[in-house]
Amino acid sequence: MCRWFPxxxxxxxxSTSVQLLGLSNAIVDILAHVDDAFLTRVGAPRxxxxxxxxDQARNLYDQMGPATEMSGGSVGNSIAxxxxxxxxxxYIGRVAADQLGAIFAHDMxxxxxxxxxxxETRQAPTARSHVLISPDGQRTMQTYLGACTExxxxxxxxxxxxxxxxxxxxxYIWDTPHGPEVTQRAMDLAHRAGARVALSLxxxxxxxRHHEAFTDAIGKRVEIVFANEAEITTLLGxxxxxxxxxxxxxxxxxxALTRSEKGSVVVQGSQMHAEPAETVETVVDSTGxxxxxxxxxxxxxxxxxxLADCAKLGTRCAATVIQQVGARIEKGALA
Amino acid sequence: MCRWFPxxxxxxxxSTSVQLLGLSNAIVDILAHVDDAFLTRVGAPRxxxxxxxxDQARNLYDQMGPATEMSGGSVGNSIAxxxxxxxxxxYIGRVAADQLGAIFAHDMxxxxxxxxxxxETRQAPTARSHVLISPDGQRTMQTYLGACTExxxxxxxxxxxxxxxxxxxxxYIWDTPHGPEVTQRAMDLAHRAGARVALSLxxxxxxxRHHEAFTDAIGKRVEIVFANEAEITTLLGxxxxxxxxxxxxxxxxxxALTRSEKGSVVVQGSQMHAEPAETVETVVDSTGxxxxxxxxxxxxxxxxxxLADCAKLGTRCAATVIQQVGARIEKGALA
Numbered sequence: 001m002c003r004w005f006p007x008x009x010x011x012x013x014x015s016t017s018v019q020l021l022g023l024s025n026a027i028v029d030i031l032a033h034v035d036d037a038f039l040t041r042v043g044a045p046r047x048x049x050x051x052x053x054x055d056q057a058r059n060l061y062d063q064m065g066p067a068t069e070m071s072g073g074s075v076g077n078s079i080a081x082x083x084x085x086x087x088x089x090x091y092i093g094r095v096a097a098d099q100l101g102a103i104f105a106h107d108m109x110x111x112x113x114x115x116x117x118x119x120e121t122r123q124a125p126t127a128r129s130h131v132l133i134s135p136d137g138q139r140t141m142q143t144y145l146g147a148c149t150e151x152x153x154x155x156x157x158x159x160x161x162x163x164x165x166x167x168x169x170x171x172y173i174w175d176t177p178h179g180p181e182v183t184q185r186a187m188d189l190a191h192r193a194g195a196r197v198a199l200s201l202x203x204x205x206x207x208x209r210h211h212e213a214f215t216d217a218i219g220k221r222v223e224i225v226f227a228n229e230a231e232i233t234t235l236l237g238x239x240x241x242x243x244x245x246x247x248x249x250x251x252x253x254x255x256a257l258t259r260s261e262k263g264s265v266v267v268q269g270s271q272m273h274a275e276p277a278e279t280v281e282t283v284v285d286s287t288g289x290x291x292x293x294x295x296x297x298x299x300x301x302x303x304x305x306x307l308a309d310c311a312k313l314g315t316r317c318a319a320t321v322i323q324q325v326g327a328r329i330e331k332g333a334l335a
Numbered sequence: 336m337c338r339w340f341p342x343x344x345x346x347x348x349x350s351t352s353v354q355l356l357g358l359s360n361a362i363v364d365i366l367a368h369v370d371d372a373f374l375t376r377v378g379a380p381r382x383x384x385x386x387x388x389x390d391q392a393r394n395l396y397d398q399m400g401p402a403t404e405m406s407g408g409s410v411g412n413s414i415a416x417x418x419x420x421x422x423x424x425x426y427i428g429r430v431a432a433d434q435l436g437a438i439f440a441h442d443m444x445x446x447x448x449x450x451x452x453x454x455e456t457r458q459a460p461t462a463r464s465h466v467l468i469s470p471d472g473q474r475t476m477q478t479y480l481g482a483c484t485e486x487x488x489x490x491x492x493x494x495x496x497x498x499x500x501x502x503x504x505x506x507y508i509w510d511t512p513h514g515p516e517v518t519q520r521a522m523d524l525a526h527r528a529g530a531r532v533a534l535s536l537x538x539x540x541x542x543x544r545h546h547e548a549f550t551d552a553i554g555k556r557v558e559i560v561f562a563n564e565a566e567i568t569t570l571l572g573x574x575x576x577x578x579x580x581x582x583x584x585x586x587x588x589x590x591a592l593t594r595s596e597k598g599s600v601v602v603q604g605s606q607m608h609a610e611p612a613e614t615v616e617t618v619v620d621s622t623g624x625x626x627x628x629x630x631x632x633x634x635x636x637x638x639x640x641x642l643a644d645c646a647k648l649g650t651r652c653a654a655t656v657i658q659q660v661g662a663r664i665e666k667g668a669l670a
Contacts, residue, residue, distance in 0.1 A: 033665060061441060062441075064441075064445060065445045065446070066406065066415065066441075066442040066445050066446060066663060067438075067441070067442065067445075068403055068404070068405045068661065069403070069404035069405070069438060070403050070404070071401065080401065098433075098434055099433055099434040099435050099460070100434050103402075103404060106396060106397075106399075106401075106402070107401040107402065110399060110400045110401050110402075111400070111401060125434070325660070326403065328401060330368060
């Protein structure tokens with residue numbers, strides 16, 4: 001029916017019982033190489049993710065050099081990576097009925113990922129994140145949420161949740177107007193369907209913005225947490241990583257904690273495993289390292305691998321993605 | 336005024352006297368890695384460029400894996416490359432008033448290239464070329480021309496042509512309904528403004544489709560021809576490259592002939608220079624090698640370098656672009 005959403009034409013039985021269901025902001029990345037002077041000029045703190053409005057997005061894009069467009073979004077990347085590894089997955093996130101939305105939907109569908117929400121036909125266009133890549137591979141993001149802000153509790157139902165083994169939610173979704181209700185409803189329905197709830201903390205500023213909500217969710221509804229060093233220390237109120245690990249071990253929540261070149265640490269109660277990073281010759285673009293780790297880790301988990309092997313697979317995925325431009329592992333790159 | 340065309344909001348004096356003016360189909364590339372079985376399945380002859388309609392484009396995209404989007408188009412790439420090298424350039428080509436059109440316009444403008452036509456607001460969306468990249472870097476293209484088909488003689492005026500030193504036209508533009516009138520008018524107005532006319536033959540099938548028109552144009556209006564081995568032999572009616580060179584030398588037209596790993600040959604009457612290819616460790620994606628050569632060659636020419644040095648610069652650009660994904664040299668890659 002719709003030129004931009006060929007998948008809408010297809011009658012298909014929704015396979016509700018996937019291994020992994022993602023819930024997140026559906027975002028197309030606009031990637032460009034920049035120097036640090038550019039970051040200073042546009043006032044973007046190196047390595048940060050800043051939310052910007054439509055005017056700021058226009059001004060920034062105006063100043064950016066030639067770019068490449070790719071589907072992105074933190075949990076979007078993890079879901080794509082999980083499907084790329086061979087897992088079954090579905091996705092809840094809002095795109096608009098525009099060309100960027102069609103691109104996002106295509107890239108998911110082409111990996112076998114079901115899009116559980118139709119495109120939004122209101123005013124706001126599909127979200128985009130301007131990913132500014134520094135010469136050393138560091139990335140700075142300026143994100144315009146657009147259609148993502150339209151997600152609402154009515155989008156979360158027994159039908160759209162289905163019966164996943166795990167639901168993966170990103171912290172960033174709390175940045176949308178209805179994020180808190182949307183996520184609570186999703187976690188409750190997922191639990192009712194027998195799923196485990198995984199939360200990716202997104203970034204340390206996001207943890208600061210939603211500290212109370214995250215702490216509450218992790219205490220009551222979340223079984224698995226993905227975080228990097230800055231995020232976990234911010235969440236657990238310490239500036240020492242080892243202290244954060246000690247505090248994380250106080251509950252039975254499974255924490256997968258990534259530490260860039262220091263590898264990752266997996267903690268669940270008294271269990272602890274430290275996994276070294278893989279040696280990588282050149283970091284081309286650090287975008288998506290954490291998302292790829294999450295994909296690999298959850299894929300291991302869905303195959304009931306021991307936690308150490310889950311961490312190994314996550315590490316492998318992260319090492320692969322930072323050696324290419326963009327946040328999603330190219331199809332076949334892990335073959 | 337327009338959300339997708341921020342450059343429309345800016346009052347600017349059109350600097351009519353650029354070094355290089357491009358006239359071509361304005362296309363966004365949709366790049367995906369495929370295996371040769373995929374090419375067989377979708378009936379795409381390896382290495383070819385096939386024109387497809389909207390339905391075929393939808394079906395093909397439906398079957399393709401996750402993709403990356405980048406501005407493209409043969410002469411579009413050359414113009415971007417020329418501007419990237421530091422030349423002043425302008426561009427005539429039709430995009431639609433949609434997101435892909437905004438991306439194309441942004442990528443040109445961000446390199447300082449003036450877009451001399453406003454976006455088309457009619458039905459057809461911005462053109463896209465599905466670039467299917469084989470494991471060995473070979474690319475196969477299936478192109479939906481969309482808004483490009485709307486270009487018409489009225490778009491070509493003393494204002495849009497201005498006073499370029501060189502106008503670069505691609506063979507593919509003859510594939511559009513008004514291509515023959517558009518190009519003839521452009522060549523005449525450019526000559527009247529004192530410009531030299533360069534023609535890029537696009538591909539050998541394109542030469543077959545428009546053999547008479549190309550031969551006529553080269554005989555009467557074209558001073559510089561860019562072609563690869565298949566294109567020049569097809570144009571000059573021989574299957575032997577050396578014979579083609581001999582025939583090319585019979586006129587005073589400047590021919591820059593690319594031969595992949597065999598380098599390039601530049602011929603103008605009795606002058607002849609053979610330039611070896613650069614050794615490249617891994618061909619990542621051959622897309623845009625010829626376009627990049629053209630950019631470098633014309634940049635040398637615009638600086639009044641000897642032909643041998645123009646060929647060297649073209650070779651450098653081609654070697655750079657085939658070591659990355661996509662047809663446009665990343666900003667700074669030649670620094």
